[in-house]
Amino acid sequence: PLRRATPHNPRRTTPHHSTPTVCDIGYxxxxxxxxxxxxxxxxxxxxxxxxxxVLEGALVExxxxxxxxxxxxxxxxxxAGQIWGGNxxxxxxxxxxxxxxxxxxxxESLMAADHMDEFLPIxxxx
Numbered sequence: 001p002l003r004r005a006t007p008h009n010p011r012r013t014t015p016h017h018s019t020p021t022v023c024d025i026g027y028x029x030x031x032x033x034x035x036x037x038x039x040x041x042x043x044x045x046x047x048x049x050x051x052x053x054v055l056e057g058a059l060v061e062x063x064x065x066x067x068x069x070x071x072x073x074x075x076x077x078x079x080a081g082q083i084w085g086g087n088x089x090x091x092x093x094x095x096x097x098x099x100x101x102x103x104x105x106x107x108e109s110l111m112a113a114d115h116m117d118e119f120l121p122i123x124x125x126x
Contacts, residue, residue, distance in 0.1 A: 032068060040072070043080070063095055 023037045026044030031037070034051040040058040042048060048060065049068030057075040060066060064078045067085030078084045083092040 026062070046078075049085075065095055067092065 021039055023039060024041045025031065025037075026042055026046065028045050029042045030047045031042070032048055032050035032052060035048050035053070037048070037054045039056040040054045040060070042054070042060045043062040043064070045063045046060045047065045048054060049066055049070065051068055052066050052070050052072070054060065054066070054072040055074045055076075058072040058077070060072065060078045061080035063081050065083045066072060066078060066089060067083065069087075070085045070089050071087040072078065072084075073088045076089065078089065081095045083095055084090060085092050
């Protein structure tokens, strides 16, 4: 999994908190633009919408979705395959248990490939 940590010592805890200063982000997780993650865990295949805040000790399980603009409070668990949203987050509904965010990942890969084709392979700035 992708590990993001503070620059000093990611394995140690701060004196004021019992949560390690590290975010664990699983493979194929989607983190929306403008989102803030603080000492939390995002499992593989989870989706965090734009401008979300996920706070200390929160766990977003596999193939779960947090809707844009939501706040996941400290220690909250978003169960696998569910959709949660709001401030603080509340249960909204269930994801498709078979697919999760696989369709989103595939469409973003296709868009990225199309975007690469629009540009020349070398820099043309003068």
